[in-house]
Structures are given as C-alpha cells and as structure tokens.
Amino acid sequence: MAPPESTFVDTPEAISSLLSFIPREPNSSPSIYIDLEGVDLCRDGSISILQLFVSTIPHIYIIDIFTLGNAAFTTPCSTDPSVTLKSILEDPTIPVVFYDIRSDNDALYHHFSIATANVVDLQLYELATRTGSNLRYLHGLSKAILANANLSIIEAMKMDEVKKKGLQLFAPEQGGSYEIFNRRPLPQDLVDYCVQDVQYLPVLLRRFTQELGSMDRRWMVLIRRETEARIALCKKDFFVKGRQNAIAPVSFQTLRTRGIIVA
Structure with missing residues (x-):
C-alpha cells in the first residue's frame, strides 16, 4: 500500500486552503483521521x-x-469563515478518528482549549474485536496494523523500517530526543514516520467496523462509554502516563468473559 501524497503545512494561508477540502456533512462516515507528535x-x-x-x-x-x-486551530476556512480546525474537532456531528485519544486529547484541551466531541478511538475498536486469550493489554498502533491491515511481507518490512528510523531520531532509549519534532525542516525520516502513523487508520476502521457489525450491540455501547471516559481524563487534576495505560479497561474484560461476543 503506497502512502498517500502529503503536504507540510506551516502557514495560515495553507491552513485556510486545506480546510476547504475537509468533508463536513453531519453524521457522515468518518473521513478525518488524526495523530499528534510532540x-x-x-x-x-x-x-x-x-x-x-x-x-x-x-x-x-x-x-x-x-x-x-x-x-x-483558529484560522478560518477559505470558503467558509465560520469553519476552523477547532470547530471541526469540536463538532458533535463530525466523526474524527484517532488511535488512543488520551494523550492527544489532553494536549489539545490544555494547550489550545479544544474539547473534542465525536471521537472514534480505534484502539478500543481493536480490543473489542480481538480474538484469542491475550486480552488483558491494549495494543499499540503498529501491532494493530500488522495484525489487521493485511500487509504483504514487503509492506510489513517497509513499515518496520520507517518505524525504526523514526524511533532512532526521537526515542530517548535509542539515543534520540523528542525535541527533534521541533526541528525545521523536519527530517524526511520523521515525515515518513508521521505519514505512516495515519495512512493505515482508514484500513483499520473498515476492518473493525465490519467485525463489530456482526457482534453484540452492547460492544458499541461500551466502546462509546469508554471513549467518553478517555476524553474526560483531560478535566482531571492531573494526567497519568505510564505502563498502567496499557491495561485494557475492566469493563471490556468483564463483557468478554460473559461470552457476549457475537449477536
């Protein structure tokens, strides 16, 4: 799967232009996929x-x-001055897809006063549809892609290569620094890493949505409830990071152990 074309956006004029290409039909199928680095x-x-x-x-x-x-977030759209990136993220009728909303949402809320509304959190979709006995822990994005995006061997090797090059630049345990995300021009290996982090999200959404369609409806209710709980974390007094965030929600484990998987 070749990555889509990408554009680096660093001017208000470019923001204004790109907003005109974002579909804003109420309650339509998701077409906006987002990830953050910092x-x-x-x-x-x-x-x-x-x-x-x-x-x-x-x-x-x-x-x-x-x-x-x-x-x-506040620059208006070139074709509709009432539309900004902030207004899109806060619109309850426009679904926006993330993979694990927690840190991203906490940063958006506290740094830019953005209250995300209609979030699709694919990490919870992955957990709900996952089969097997290892259901105690959440999966990171790379693991979810490899297990669900039907990549060829060559595609999987290319994905691993892009990830490794990115990690070498920003992961402290590999001698990198997150500060490199603030270097301009952004190194090409980081551009490739950023592209890869969102390019497979539509594939995952299609896969998980199809599987959820044949499952007990209570799974979607639970996913929505847990998504809202994740969003609400930004309003707590502090934000917890660490390994505890890799533990699957107890409510998911409880529902699965009851055998409620397929309608």
Whole structure:
C-alpha cells in the first residue's frame, strides 16, 4: 500500500486552503483521521506536529503546530469563515478518528482549549474485536496494523523500517530526543514516520467496523462509554502516563468473559 501524497503545512494561508477540502456533512462516515507528535505529549509537554489524513481526497497534511501555534486551530476556512480546525474537532456531528485519544486529547484541551466531541478511538475498536486469550493489554498502533491491515511481507518490512528510523531520531532509549519534532525542516525520516502513523487508520476502521457489525450491540455501547471516559481524563487534576495505560479497561474484560461476543 503506497502512502498517500502529503503536504507540510506551516502557514495560515495553507491552513485556510486545506480546510476547504475537509468533508463536513453531519453524521457522515468518518473521513478525518488524526495523530499528534510532540515533546511529552500531554498537558505537561507540547504539541509539535498534527497529522491530518483526509481519506476522501486522499491526502495527508502534516501541520506544523510548533510554528503556527494557535493559528493552526483558529484560522478560518477559505470558503467558509465560520469553519476552523477547532470547530471541526469540536463538532458533535463530525466523526474524527484517532488511535488512543488520551494523550492527544489532553494536549489539545490544555494547550489550545479544544474539547473534542465525536471521537472514534480505534484502539478500543481493536480490543473489542480481538480474538484469542491475550486480552488483558491494549495494543499499540503498529501491532494493530500488522495484525489487521493485511500487509504483504514487503509492506510489513517497509513499515518496520520507517518505524525504526523514526524511533532512532526521537526515542530517548535509542539515543534520540523528542525535541527533534521541533526541528525545521523536519527530517524526511520523521515525515515518513508521521505519514505512516495515519495512512493505515482508514484500513483499520473498515476492518473493525465490519467485525463489530456482526457482534453484540452492547460492544458499541461500551466502546462509546469508554471513549467518553478517555476524553474526560483531560478535566482531571492531573494526567497519568505510564505502563498502567496499557491495561485494557475492566469493563471490556468483564463483557468478554460473559461470552457476549457475537449477536
């Protein structure tokens, strides 16, 4: 699967233009996929990059939050001045897809006063549809892609290569630093990493949605409840990061152990 074309966005004029390409039909199928990169990504750190994949084009916009700051979210659309990236993220009728909303949402809320509304959290979709006995822990994005995106061997090897090159640049345990997300121009290996983090999200959504369609309806109710609980974490006094965030919600484990999987 070749990655979609991408554009690095670092001016208000480019923000204004790209907003005109984002579908905003109420309650339509998701076409907006988002991921964030930054330094200690949460209320205590900062946002450097926002990857925005508009699947209907398809095109990936790598938005330079480090340079643009609040203008990335408040600049009006070139064709409709009432529309901004902030208004889209806060619109309860427009679904926006993330993979694990928690840190991203905490950063958006505390740094830019954005209250995300209609979130689709694919990490919870993955957990709900996963089969097997290892259901205690959540899966990271790479593991979910490899297990569900039907990649060829060559595609999987390429994905691993892109991930490793990115990690070598920003992961402290590999000699990197998250501060590199603030270097301009952004290194090409990081551009590739940012693109890869969103390019497979539509594939995952299609796969999980199809599987959930044949499962007990209570799973979707539970996913929505847990998603709202994740969003609400930004309003607590502090945001917890660490290994405890890899533990699956108890409610998911309880529902599965009752044998409620297929309608």
